Amino acid sequence: MESRFFIAPEQLEAFEAAARSGSFSAAARSLGKAQSTVSGLISNLEIDTGLTLFDRSGREPKLTAQGRSLLHDARSLLNSYSRFEAKSRSLNAGLEESLTIAIDESSIDLKALTESLQAFYSKFGTVTVTLLHASGDSAAKLVREGKADIGIVLSQSDYPEDFDFRGVGNCSFVMVAGKNHPLTALDTVGVQDLHNHLHLRISASSDPASMPENDLSDRIWYLESYSLFMTMLTAGLGWAFTPLHIARPHIERGAITVLNTNFQLTPYPYCTDLIWSRRKTLGPAGKKLIDEVSRVLSAEKVVTEPA
The missing domain is CATH 3.40.190.10 (Periplasmic binding protein-like II)
Incomplete structure (x- = not known):
């Protein structure tokens, strides 16, 4: 049977800190532990894994090839431990998941x-x-x-x-059409002018019975996507009553034009x-x-x- 071993978070923390700081003493300072404690944790990790993680032959320990290979996984595990602890504290405090x-x-x-x-x-x-x-x-x-x-x-x-x-x-909402749409050539747009052109509307439903009432045009298309909605407008296909925050970038670059109407369609903002x-x-x-x-x-x- 394959043997199993338990790796404590403290061992991984000492290993990661030593690899990051370049020495056991610096790792100990960053963790607020004694150097002997950090050295012991790393030694125990090497015993548990059966691997040599640091070459200690020089003045400062250097990661071995095996140590470099495991460092990314050690950091991933430490991040997982941190997320687990944070989520546990949050759930205990009544925080939604x-x-x-x-x-x-x-x-x-x-x-x-x-x-x-x-x-x-x-x-x-x-x-x-x-x-x-x-x-x-x-x-x-x-x-x-x-x-x-x-x-x-x-x-x-x-x-x-x-x-x-x-x-x-x-x-706020504005009434707009593509820069080359026929309505943009009019000094003032009236209700009858709108009747003669396609009206684009945003709707979440595909059921015609549930579509919003509209008496401003005999031709209405309903879309769910604002990205497609604006693409069609800028191409000159139809007019629309559009949120200013969505229309503004297209107005500023001249792709669509705010229509000057002789009526107030609806109160705004x-x-x-x-x-x-x-x-x-x-x-x-x-x-x-x-x-x-x-x-x-x-x-x-x-x-x-x-x-």
């Missing part, structure tokens, strides 16, 4: 969301986060069904009774809400995420017109 966030991209600038997530990760790095693309009402549906812990959505006039929400910011269900109590990580998104968005200047 994972969070799922449903995001309607029209409701939040992804740069702002990323800044929020960076601050969140610095404090809750052990929490696994899943980000779901959820256009329109599908984010609220995912939260309602328990498939997402938090939703980031455009504000709704009425939420289910078992929902909690927090208003965290604003986002829209509010951005964070939503979650009262059926599932948010833990420290979920509450921190809400706070970070609120902090970042509240610090942003509300813009209602393109620059």
